[in-house]
Amino acid sequence: MNTKNINRITLTALLIIGVLFPLFADFYVLCIGINVLIAALLGQSWNIMSGYAGQFSFGHAVFFGIGAYTSTALYTMFGVTPWIGMIIGAGVAAAVGAMIGFLSFRYKLRDDYFALATLAFAEIFRILVNNTKSLGGATGILIPYLQNPMEYQFASDKTYYYVILMLVALATVYIALMSKSKLGLNLVAIRGNQEAAAALGVNVLKYKLIAISSSAAFAALAGTFYAQYYGFIDPSIVFASSISVEAIVPCIIGGSGTLYGPLLGALLIIPLQEICNSLFTSISGVNMIVYGAVIVAFILFCPDGIFGRIMKIKGKKGAKQ
Amino acid sequence: MNMQIFQALLDGVLMGGVYALAALGLSLIFGVMKITNFAHGAMMTVGMYTVYVVSTGLGISPYIALIFAAATLFILGYVVQHTLIDRISQAPTHNQLLLTLGVAYILENGLLAIFTPNYKTLEVDDFEGSIKLGQITLSPEKIVAFAVVLVVTAVIYLMLYRTRTGKAIRACSQNREGAQLMGIVIKKTNAIAFGVGALCTGIAGALLTPILSIYPTLGETFQLKCFVIAILGGMGNLWGALISGLIVGVVESVTGYVAGGSWSDLTVYAVFILILLVKPSGLFGRSNRREH
Amino acid sequence: MILLEAKDVCKYFHGNKAVDKVSMTINEGEIVGLIGANGAGKTTFFNCLTGYYKATSGTITFMGKSIEKAKPHTICKMGIGRTFQIAKPFHGLSVLENTVVGAYNKCRAKSDAYKKAKECIDFTGLSDKESLDAASLNTGEQRRLELARALATQPKLLLLDEVMAGLTPTESAEMVELIRKIRDSGVTILMIEHIMPALMALSDTVYVLDTGRLISKGTPEEVSADKQVIESYLGKSAEV
Numbered sequence A: 001m002n003t004k005n006i007n008r009i010t011l012t013a014l015l016i017i018g019v020l021f022p023l024f025a026d027f028y029v030l031c032i033g034i035n036v037l038i039a040a041l042l043g044q045s046w047n048i049m050s051g052y053a054g055q056f057s058f059g060h061a062v063f064f065g066i067g068a069y070t071s072t073a074l075y076t077m078f079g080v081t082p083w084i085g086m087i088i089g090a091g092v093a094a095a096v097g098a099m100i101g102f103l104s105f106r107y108k109l110r111d112d113y114f115a116l117a118t119l120a121f122a123e124i125f126r127i128l129v130n131n132t133k134s135l136g137g138a139t140g141i142l143i144p145y146l147q148n149p150m151e152y153q154f155a156s157d158k159t160y161y162y163v164i165l166m167l168v169a170l171a172t173v174y175i176a177l178m179s180k181s182k183l184g185l186n187l188v189a190i191r192g193n194q195e196a197a198a199a200l201g202v203n204v205l206k207y208k209l210i211a212i213s214s215s216a217a218f219a220a221l222a223g224t225f226y227a228q229y230y231g232f233i234d235p236s237i238v239f240a241s242s243i244s245v246e247a248i249v250p251c252i253i254g255g256s257g258t259l260y261g262p263l264l265g266a267l268l269i270i271p272l273q274e275i276c277n278s279l280f281t282s283i284s285g286v287n288m289i290v291y292g293a294v295i296v297a298f299i300l301f302c303p304d305g306i307f308g309r310i311m312k313i314k315g316k317k318g319a320k321q
Numbered sequence B: 001m002n003m004q005i006f007q008a009l010l011d012g013v014l015m016g017g018v019y020a021l022a023a024l025g026l027s028l029i030f031g032v033m034k035i036t037n038f039a040h041g042a043m044m045t046v047g048m049y050t051v052y053v054v055s056t057g058l059g060i061s062p063y064i065a066l067i068f069a070a071a072t073l074f075i076l077g078y079v080v081q082h083t084l085i086d087r088i089s090q091a092p093t094h095n096q097l098l099l100t101l102g103v104a105y106i107l108e109n110g111l112l113a114i115f116t117p118n119y120k121t122l123e124v125d126d127f128e129g130s131i132k133l134g135q136i137t138l139s140p141e142k143i144v145a146f147a148v149v150l151v152v153t154a155v156i157y158l159m160l161y162r163t164r165t166g167k168a169i170r171a172c173s174q175n176r177e178g179a180q181l182m183g184i185v186i187k188k189t190n191a192i193a194f195g196v197g198a199l200c201t202g203i204a205g206a207l208l209t210p211i212l213s214i215y216p217t218l219g220e221t222f223q224l225k226c227f228v229i230a231i232l233g234g235m236g237n238l239w240g241a242l243i244s245g246l247i248v249g250v251v252e253s254v255t256g257y258v259a260g261g262s263w264s265d266l267t268v269y270a271v272f273i274l275i276l277l278v279k280p281s282g283l284f285g286r287s288n289r290r291e292h
Numbered sequence C: 001m002i003l004l005e006a007k008d009v010c011k012y013f014h015g016n017k018a019v020d021k022v023s024m025t026i027n028e029g030e031i032v033g034l035i036g037a038n039g040a041g042k043t044t045f046f047n048c049l050t051g052y053y054k055a056t057s058g059t060i061t062f063m064g065k066s067i068e069k070a071k072p073h074t075i076c077k078m079g080i081g082r083t084f085q086i087a088k089p090f091h092g093l094s095v096l097e098n099t100v101v102g103a104y105n106k107c108r109a110k111s112d113a114y115k116k117a118k119e120c121i122d123f124t125g126l127s128d129k130e131s132l133d134a135a136s137l138n139t140g141e142q143r144r145l146e147l148a149r150a151l152a153t154q155p156k157l158l159l160l161d162e163v164m165a166g167l168t169p170t171e172s173a174e175m176v177e178l179i180r181k182i183r184d185s186g187v188t189i190l191m192i193e194h195i196m197p198a199l200m201a202l203s204d205t206v207y208v209l210d211t212g213r214l215i216s217k218g219t220p221e222e223v224s225a226d227k228q229v230i231e232s233y234l235g236k237s238a239e240v
Helices: A003-024 A027-053 A061-078 A082-108 A111-130 A157-179 A183-191 A194-199 A202-228 A241-254 A260-278 A287-299 A305-320 B001-031 B040-058 B064-087 B095-116 B138-161 B164-174 B178-180 B186-208 B218-232 B238-259 B261-278 C042-049 C072-079 C094-102 C110-123 C139-152 C167-185 C197-201 C220-225 C227-239
Strands: B132-133 B136-138 C002-013 C016-027 C033-037 C058-062 C078-084 C155-159 C188-192 C205-210 C211-219
Touching: A003 A027, A003 A157, A003 C033, A027 A157, A027 A183, A027 A202, A027 A241, A027 A260, A027 B138, A061 A082, A061 A202, A061 A241, A082 A111, A082 B261, A111 A202, A111 A241, A111 B218, A111 B261, A157 A183, A157 A202, A183 A194, A183 A202, A183 C094, A183 C205, A194 A202, A194 C072, A202 C197, A241 A260, A241 A305, A260 A287, A260 A305, A287 B064, A287 B095, A305 B218, B001 B040, B001 B136, B001 B138, B001 B164, B001 B186, B001 B238, B040 B064, B040 B095, B040 B186, B040 B218, B064 B095, B064 B138, B064 B186, B136 B138, B138 B164, B138 B186, B164 B178, B164 B186, B164 B238, B178 B186, B186 B218, B218 B238, B218 B261, B238 B261, C002 C042, C002 C110, C002 C188, C016 C042, C016 C188, C016 C205, C033 C042, C042 C155, C042 C188, C072 C078, C078 C139, C094 C110, C094 C139, C110 C139, C139 C155, C139 C167, C167 C188, C167 C197, C197 C220, C205 C220, C205 C227, C211 C220, C211 C227, C220 C227
Parallel strands: C016 C211, C033 C188, C033 C205, C078 C155, C155 C188
Antiparallel strands: B132 B136, C002 C016, C002 C058, C205 C211
């Protein structure tokens, strides 16, 4: 069986499960499903920039937060429907991403230093919004709930579910097309070795900026969805470093730089946390201990993630033939 | 007015000393292992809770309980390096970073599970009231903290420059392969270095316990601050970490006084990004940044 | 016709003269060799030519255009390809995809890029490995991949940085043939090499660097008869 077939089968299976899932889920399980998909979207977003292009971000919350705040502020202050706000938010996040990227890459920040810079940018945005009264400051913004689909508000969680499913599908298709195109090859080349990529005529700065901007745009879409689904945002939620981590972990588990890795990762980690929560109702923190243990276990024993490991085994077999 | 600035300045120096000690540990760990320790803040909190538990449990002064915190953190750091990080010493840097992040989650939420998210305040009866110098008020806890920082730092320097182990640690931070050729057992030296680094942040946490109300995620606040200080001083440069700690303490305290608390963090992070971009080797030169 | 002309190129690192007033002229169709002991500044000079380092002073012109301030990818676009001393295959991409990255330098359409890449892979003898992950190649194959990628950018001038280091004698002999074939296909070559017989057999002109300075140039025969060269370089290696 070749990779193409495996991909096709995985895709079909995932789609069928994804579409049919709400028919069998009660309210609670559906809610978990939505959270899985939010994590999957964040994961795919991180996957573009850090998985494929190899620029390790530790501050994806900044894009998530910008998405959430842009659409919400436009809606509550000017009555712009979040459907449009979502697109504007993605645009703003892409621009901010390009700015962060330009500064960091221009000054040749790499590895830990780049990760720390993205972390600091997320903190700066959190503090800025925290101190901006017109954006609700630290108290945040409550979105009036009108149940109007035109305003990105739905009566049923099932509709929310299908909206986020569509967004995840969009991100996945984008990555699928990207990974076989000139863009995708160049990004992986940059991840492998920037100097060697440049020697082959790849404009490294330009492609890194494309990676961070598109990555930022998808994270912003997740941010807008979060705001509309929960109806409330504040800086300490949407700009939190835990959001940045939530973008990373699905990729670590499923395999960063692989098409389906983040989906699988989200599918495993979110329900696992829910199970922990329901098992240990009286003790807080157990789910996060497990979360930490899963990170440690994967980094130690399966650093390429599940899909990455499978591909490596297949690659070795191929080499022997 | 002027006196208040002076007060902010002094407060900044005293707190800066404690930051400096924690950042010294971070810088030491980075210098030797080239690892950005994301568990540094959580380890600090472990130090805080150790002091809290020992001090309330045995009814002794937190400044004696501090010794328990130091020992606990040294062992913790040693074990984390020896059993976890050492296994992936050849892995990409971001994997090592994530590993320490995982450790941070485990520690922090372990504390949360045991002690609940509620604030805990240590009643200190070692001192009566505060010290007044004219219009300036100084809390004795902060002065003692600063004094302890000076002593601990001096001891660590003596250890690094006078003992065999210390010299091995410094040799590893300068040239790993060379150190290995000289017969230094890298694995053990690394573990000791991580232990000492963790001990620094543990003592810093212990010193903060009588000053602050503690809760399991408190260390996060100091985590990024430690990164800022360590990078400002040049990752791996221990003197740099000390001086930058004082600088950050003062900048924070003075901007806090002039513009309000929440802006002080903003200033610190803005300076941080500026340093990262313009002079990632820090203010004082030598940095052990990985070359590619 | 002169393809590349470097005049008085200097590169200082913190006051150390890594490259000190080196001038070089490369004519179209030549194979030019560059030799010198370790630390003589050969790779630094390469990096100046290809935009990885900004020369401290001096001028570099390629096909009449000044390139000393250009970025690496622009220089590649203009027609200078290079390989690295340590092969740098892109893991996670197949041999073919690795080469396609280079082919996109000149090809716009995907089909053209894949066609060009396949050609280069055939040319370097990697056809049976094209669908393997580049990480699974051995040293000799990695070198060939470096060559295939650089050729796929369709360079007029190709800079080879020790492509024979670490190869078995058989592999080196094949590499010599390959380099000849590349030259015959119309690509001019500047190569750094430590394997003396290979270099002497291939080169039309040889330049000798010693501690950053050019100490000799000429045909392989002239250079190997040069007293200064023998003293500072060849003699030492002969004694070993």
